[in-house]
Amino acid sequence: MAGVRVDFGLLLEPLGFIKVLEWIFSLFVFVTCGGFQGETTLLVSCKGVVNKTVTAAFAYPFRLNTVVLSAPDPKRCGGTWSDIYLVGNFSSSAQFFVTLAVLAFLYCIAALVVYIGYKHVYQQNSKFPLTDLAVTVIIAFLWMVSTFAWAKALADIKVSAGASIILGTKSCKAPGTTCRFVSVTSMRTLNVSVVSGLLNIVLWGGNVWFVYKDTNLHNQSNRISQSPGIYSTQRGI
Secondary structure, three states, rough: OOOOOOOHHHHHOHHHHHHHHHOOOOOOOHHHHHHEEEEEEEEEEEOOOEEEEEEEEEEOOEEEEHHOOOOOOOHHHHHHOOOOOOOOEOOHHHHHHHHHHHHHHHHHHHHHHHHHOOOHHHHHHHHHHHHHHHHHHHHHHHHHHHHHHHHHHHHHHHHOOOHOOOOOHHHHOOOOOOEEEEEEEOOOHHHHHHHHOOOOOOOOOOOHHHHHHHOOOHHHHHHHHHHHHHHHHHHHH
């Protein structure tokens, strides 16, 4: 009963095919968000320094409040320069998003192994479909929460690492000092991570129905809906 019976045909059915898509887009989230590295660049002129490039590198998990734009020269612009720190700690949203992607990725692998090799056990033991349904509902909900939290954090990261660095910075307002924002690394890959998160919401949310159809809950509802018709037929006889 518990032996392996490999059948890849299930991958062509909605239950298996959607699980493959969930696996792929969970990987997208991990790669695009967890693997991001960028930097923001200023051009500074001050006492003894002309058009000196100052950069600050940042990456996942985006603790920007620890990222510093150091002085453009050892003399710190004649003592007028104070290190500039970026604003915000977005690690909680980023780590929540990426951790969920890893857990979803691993769960998809485990589920596909069961679907492909142990589908007969899955169908014969009602606990497996019910567990699958519960996990799918929970992950769908967590994707919704984490994606919107990460989308908000990404919007704030773009502001913090962008031209707004100069605004309100005392070092750039010192007499004889000028700062010009040059560039920040493109965040297209982070935009892709948000899109992947939204797709995961759709995939996991939609898959709830297909997982539900394999549970005894669905079978019971079908029997209940059919029983009045059967009863009526018997009465007519």
